[in-house]
Amino acid sequence: MLPKRSISKSKPSKVWSYFVKSENGGKCKLCQKFVKSSGNTTNLTNHLKRNHKKIYLNEKQLEIGKETAGPSNVNLFNLEAKASTSKAKFPKTDSESKYSDINTDERMDSGSEYSHRSPTPTAAKNSDVNVVICTSTDSQSQSFVSQKGRKRQQRIDQSFSDISSFSEGGNKANKVTNAIIFMIAKDNCPLNITEKVGFQYLMRTVAPSYHIPGRKTISNLMDEKYEVLFKLMKDKISSIKHFCFTSDVWTDTLNSRSFVGVTVHMVCENKLLNLTIALEELSKHHTGEYLADKLSNIFRHWEIPLEKFVAAVTDNGSNIVKAISILLGKSKHLPCFAHTLNLVAQKVCEDDAIHEIIKAVKQIITFFKHSVAASDELRKRNDLKLIQSVPTRWNSTYYMLEKFVKISEDVGTVLLKFPDAPRMLTAGELQIINEIISNLKPIEQVSKEISGDSYVTASIVIPLQNCMIKQISNLSPATDIGKHLKQIILSEITKRFGEIEGVSLLTIATLLDLRFKTIHFNSPLKLSHSVMKLKRLIEESQNEIINEETIEEPTKNENTGSIWDYHMQLSSHDKRTRRENGKENNAGINELDHYFSQPLVDRKVNPIQFWFEHKLAYPVLFEIAAQYFPIVATSVPTERLFSRAGNIMDPSRNRLSSTKFGRLLFLNSLELIGIYNIQIK
Incomplete structure (x- = not known):
């Protein structure tokens, strides 16, 4: 008897990842249309080719991705309708209409x-x-x-x-x-x-x-949409070399549940992009080891190697700092600049003399909040409303004082009409408030500037800190409290940011920003160390290029019978000679010297755009800039993620599972980078 042949089960086609399989075919996850199949995937492939050409081309590109270098030409971040030229904010569902x-x-x-x-x-x-x-x-x-x-x-x-x-x-x-x-x-x-x-x-x-x-159908369709978009995004970012991520822990007070949130930031083509990749529930005590394990699983799910992360930005919580140290090492952790700046402002507001004046303003605002008659009287005189500060946000105190000073005359007039009203501040106290506002204004401006995630922020930390110190130093308070306040702020800034020029993640980014380069460094010694660090990075990058060329040389020097064989031998010999003499290793250093010799550009110039336009002139520096520019200066992107999470987890949706919750946040964030509307042909 002949032995039975072993039959290996064929691997299912990747086309099925875009369809929900049924007995006679499959339902497209992109447009929910049912497509019949007769035991093969021809009809399914043709459906993608006809109706979802962008997706079809992307899959074809991925199939040959191992044979060709470079990222896919299909730009999933800017998918548009085939026949549309509109730039509407919301995704289109037809080539000629903003909606259906x-x-x-x-x-x-x-x-x-x-x-x-x-x-x-x-x-x-x-x-x-x-x-x-x-x-x-x-x-x-x-x-x-x-x-x-x-x-x-x-x-x-x-x-x-x-x-x-x-x-x-x-x-x-x-x-x-x-x-x-x-x-x-x-x-x-x-x-x-x-x-x-x-x-x-x-x-x-x-x-x-x-x-x-119905609800169940919508829930299933939402899951199908997530699966497709998750796959597309994962394929897209797989070709990106360098990432930065922010992370923090958030507690849903409505249901007493805790979550860890993660956003990743990258340079794609010539834009800085960010993506919400996870909001996962925490079921154990929030130790550094547990958080590190959670983060590792998230990145493994997205197939992002830890080696690709240049930096991780978090607040100063000991558990999350330890988690980053376990995951990436201490050198790749960057404390949130905005949180540290917040500590400076809080120290100012806690000073006894300042606190008493702020307390008096709060009492007046509380009176207006509780008295309808007083509020109506103030509204007749002025359209502006008083605002109350929030203990967890220092800038709310700044806005409260600013608004109070603007309408102080009307407030004083109204208070005189109510016998039980608190006393109005004197002219001297109002002058002190004006000086408090003047001292806090530079901090508030820096907080706003540094909290963006759609432009490069790592390179502006040192310049902004330097400008902030200079602006506060130039103030001339008239009162003793104002002078005391100025000294507190300058002392706190020096205490918390005195070593910022030694943080290589920030200094390299600043040096490679053609708007700033070296002009904001106050310490010549630290500037020298930063330039030496940049030169070492250039040498490492240059050596990688040389090693790649050395590996390729044997195939290039083979005798092919071509008339150019002898030329190839001479060319290879010249490269070896230059390498031995160190000339080729100096190419990157020459790039740096030429770069530093060029004048600064306008502050409004996009540095990422500049490097993409000049990458042929500065090939080595371009690679280093692409490595450091994705770094964000704050963990504010995660804070924004938690704000969206709070909007989603309201009383009408408080029974959402953690999985569904995370998927909704992922889908919620995609419109910002223009990828959601993938069903367009």
Whole structure:
């Protein structure tokens, strides 16, 4: 008897990652259309090729990615409709419309299930086009179109085609469903919004033939959308060499649950981009080891090697600092500049003399908040409203004092009318408040400037700190409290930022920013150390290039029978000679000398754009700049993530699982980088 042949199970096609498999085919996760298959994936592939060309081309590019160098040419961060040139903020669901087709030339006027009247044309006149809309419950399109004075009734086959398109599985129905998914993710709507009376009435009005999906269907479609977008984003960032990430721990007070959030930052093509990759629930005590393990699992899920991370930015919490030290090492941890700056401002507000004046202002504002009559009287005199400070935000105290001074005259007038009102501040106290505002204003401006995530911030920390010290030093307070306040601020800044010129993550970024270079360094010794560090990076980068060329040389020097064989031998010999003499190693140093000899550019110039435009002139410096520019100066991106998380986890959605919660945040963040609308052809 012949032995049985072992049959190896074939690996499923990657095409199936875009379809929900069923007995006779699969439903497309991108547009929810059912595609039949006959035991193969030809129809599925053709569907992607015809209807989702960007995705199809991206998959083809990934198949040959190992054979070709460089990132994919498909720009998933700027997917647009094939025939569209609009720059609308929200993703399109058609090549000629900001929303679904239900909002354009196929919109109807009645559509209510309560309306069963016969078609009654109503004219809407325009300077160029006259539209005659037929009220009907059976069609979402116009029955009559009058263009340039000529009326044309829609053909009956077109009317039936529109009805079919809005039925379940139809093209327009799929577009509406995708728009609903986007709305839920972006506007923090509950998943059961499609079951609410108001939403159902709206859809019956604009699209009576559309079958409104229920909560479970929406939940499943949301998961399918996440799976596809997650795969696309993971494939996209796989070609990026350098990342920075921010992380922090957030507690949902509504349900007493804790989460760790992570955002990653990168330079893609010529833009600085950020992405929310995780908000995972914490089930154990928040030790450094546990947080490090959680972060490691998140990066493993996204297939981002730890070696690609240039820096990690967090607050000064001991547990998260220890987690970064375990994960990446101490040298790659960067404390949040905004948190440290916040400590300076808090120290100022805690001073006894300053605290008493702030306390007096708070008492007056509290009186107006509790007295309706006083608030009404103040509103008659001034449209501006008093604002109360928040203990956890120092800048709220700054804004409170600023607003109080602006309307102090009206406040004093109103207080005189109420016997039980607190006393109004004297002219001397108002002068002190003005000096407090003048001293805190540079700190507030730096806090705003440094907290961005769409432009390079690592390179502006040292310049901003230097400008802040200079501006505060130039102040001339008239009161003793104002002078005392100035000394406190300068002392705290020196204490907390005195060694900032020794942080190589920031100094290298500053040196490679053509707007600043060396002009903001106050310590010649630290500047010298930073330049030496940059030169070592140049040599390391140059050696990597030389090693790559050395590996390739044997194949280049083979005798191919070409007339140029002898030239190749001479060329290789010249390279070896230059390498031995050290000339080739100095190429990067020559780049640096030439770069430093060039004048500074305007502060508003985008440094990333500059390096992409001049990477041929400075190939080695370009690679180093691309490594350090993704570093963000603060962990504010994670704070913003938590703000969005708080909006999502409201009482109407407090039963969301942690997995669904994280997926909604991921989908919520994607519109900002223009990738959400992938169903466009």
